[in-house]
Amino acid sequence: MIRSILFLITSISTIFMYSIFLKIFGIHINYIFLTMIMLTIIFLTYSIISLLLSKKTALQSVNGEIIYVPRNIKEKWLISAIKNQSKKMCINIPDIAIYKSLHMNAFATGFQKNNSLIAVSSGLLNNMNKGEIEAVVAHEITHITNGDMITMIVIQSIVNICVISISYSLIKYFSNIFMSYKIHREYKKIQKSFIFYFLKNILQFFIKIFSTIIVMWFSRNREFYADIGAVELVGKKKMISVLKKLKNSDIPKESNSIITLCIHGRNNIILDLLSSHPSLDKRILAIKKNTKKNKI
Numbered sequence: 136m137i138r139s140i141l142f143l144i145t146s147i148s149t150i151f152m153y154s155i156f157l158k159i160f161g162i163h164i165n166y167i168f169l170t171m172i173m174l175t176i177i178f179l180t181y182s183i184i185s186l187l188l189s190k191k192t193a194l195q196s197v198n199g200e201i202i203y204v205p206r207n208i209k210e211k212w213l214i215s216a217i218k219n220q221s222k223k224m225c226i227n228i229p230d231i232a233i234y235k236s237l238h239m240n241a242f243a244t245g246f247q248k249n250n251s252l253i254a255v256s257s258g259l260l261n262n263m264n265k266g267e268i269e270a271v272v273a274h275e276i277t278h279i280t281n282g283d284m285i286t287m288i289v290i291q292s293i294v295n296i297c298v299i300s301i302s303y304s305l306i307k308y309f310s311n312i313f314m315s316y317k318i319h320r321e322y323k324k325i326q327k328s329f330i331f332y333f334l335k336n337i338l339q340f341f342i343k344i345f346s347t348i349i350v351m352w353f354s355r356n357r358e359f360y361a362d363i364g365a366v367e368l369v370g371k372k373k374m375i376s377v378l379k380k381l382k383n384s385d386i387p388k389e390s391n392s393i394i395t396l397c398i399h400g401r402n403n404i405i406l407d408l409l410s411s412h413p414s415l416d417k418r419i420l421a422i423k424k425n426t427k428k429n430k431i
Contacts (some may be wrong), residue, residue, distance in 0.1 A: 277364025
C-alpha cells in the first residue's frame with residue numbers, strides 16, 4: 136500500500152516536472168491537462184501490467200518450471216528451506232522454480248511479497264552446498280520482503296517514459312528553432328537528412344545513458360541491502376562463501392530483462408555506473424565491515 140502511494144506521488148511529481156520542462160523550453164502543448172491525464176494513465180497501465188506479468192515473463196525468459204511436487208531429495212530440501220525462511224520473515228511461501236543452466240544464479244520476482252516467485256538455476260543447485268543455497272534463498276527472500284521487484288519495475292517504467300517524453304520534447308524544441316529562422320522550405324529537407332537523424336539518436340542515447348545510471352544506482356543499493364538481509368538470516372560466513380563462489384564462476388547468461396533481478400549480475404567493465412550489481416569484491420567487503428546500506 137505504501138509503495139502504491141509513493142508510486143502515485145512519484146508519477147504526479149514527474150508529470151508536473153515534465154510540464155515545467157515544456158514551459159522552460161517554450162514548447163506549447165494544447166490541452167495540457169488532458170496530456171497530463173494521458174501520461175498518468177500510461178504510467179499506471181504500463182507498471183501494473185509489468186508487475187502482474189512479472190512472474191510469467193520471468194519464467195518464460197529462462198524456460199523455468201514451477202515445482203509443485205518435489206521430484207528428488209534435493210528439490211524436497213530446497214522447498215523446505217524456502218518454507219522455513221518464509222515463515223521466519225512472515226510471508227507466504229513463494230512459488231519455487233528451477234531452470235536449466237550451467238551457470239550459478241537465482242532471482243526473485245512477483246507482484247507483492249505474498250505472491251512472489253523464487254527461481255534457482257540447476258547449476259547453482261548442483262555446485263553449491265546446502266549452507267550456500269540457504270544464503271542464496273535468504274538473499275532472495277530479503278528482496279521479496281523489501282519489495283525490491285516492485286521498486287525496480289516502477290522506477291524502470293517511469294524512467295522509460297521520461298526518456299521518450301524528454302527526447303521528443305527536445306527534438307520538438309530544436310525543430311522549432313529551425314522554424315523560427317524562417318527556413319520552412321528547407322526544414323523538411325533537414326528533418327529528413329542524415330544530420331537530423333544522427334543528432335536525434337545522439338540525443339536519445341545520452342538521455343538513455345543518464346536514465347540508466349539512475350536505475351542502476353537503485354539496483355546496486357538493493358543488492359547490498361539484500362546481502363545484509365541474508366547475513367541476518369543465515370550468517371556472514373555462508374553469504375561470503377556464496378559471493379566467493381560466484382566470483383570464481385562464469386559470467387551469467389540470463390537475458391537483460393531478468394539479469395537485474397539475479398543474485399549474480401553482469402558488471403560493466405568500462406563504466407561502473409552502468410552496472411546493475413556492485414562488484415562481488417565490494418559486496419564481500421561490505422559484509423565483512425558489516426556496513427548496512429541505507430534502504431532506498
